[in-house]
Amino acid sequence: MGLKYLLKEKSFKVAGSLWIESEEQRFLGPGRVELLERIVETGSINQAAKHMGMSYKKAWGMVNSLNTQAKVPLVITQIGGEKGGGTIITEEAKELIAYYHLLRERFKQFLEEESQFLAE
């Protein structure tokens, strides 16, 4: 019942992407999760963006979207100060990251099962 008989390549698979959305607007996907993790590492939106090869503007837009959609603050920024400023994320943001990784794991399993089925 697979499709092995009509595909040339042996390494074909079911693939996909996954995110959380709210009112037609994207809330959280792999890019935003990685950005949050990089912010934890570097303490800066600027540095996090550079590490990801992303423009600061785009990164800031993501942070802003996260904060305006959430009921509680997820990312806290500071202008000026010790090192000219900086950014940290809240406990709730960390819970969000943890949740996303678990969701991702379940999705990965779904894709693997479907890919298996496809190659049967």
Next chain:
Amino acid sequence: MGLKYLLKEKSFKVAGSLWIESEEQRFLGPGRVELLERIVETGSINQAAKHMGMSYKKAWGMVNSLNTQAKVPLVITQIGGEKGGGTIITEEAKELIAYYHLLRERFKQFLEEESQFLAE
């Protein structure tokens, strides 16, 4: 264990997209499936593209990608002839469409379950 407590909107959900890929190259997704179905309806890549608000060039690229990746022909085109030409799809392509709809259904269920869990 959901995220209800940190999202403003009530109508948030887990969403995603799904496709079949082969060697890093896309093979089949919702757009190509719809294109194939429109070709069945109209008998023409040209008309199918117009019905979808898509340029002929893009549609032709999709057809070409499908045919070059498959072991058997999926779309058969004719230049010139009764109505100037035309296009049909093979039985294998129809099986592909049927498979995709079933896959889609299982994915839909996955997303619904995860959305339910999210809102708990």
Next chain:
DNA sequence: TGATGTAATATTTTTTTATAAATAATTTTA
């Protein structure tokens, strides 16, 4: 008080992508 490095925002430039338009090739039909 000036230097520092970042956030926040606007503007400009570049790149990418998609669309539109134009052209040649084709085969049945009138």
Next chain:
DNA sequence: TAAAATTATTTATAAAAAAATATTACATCA
């Protein structure tokens, strides 16, 4: 043999997205 409508392909144009650049605001520290 000319007309028709489509496939196949190239070239030009437009739209969208992304990136780069520039500017302002800010609070700590030397």
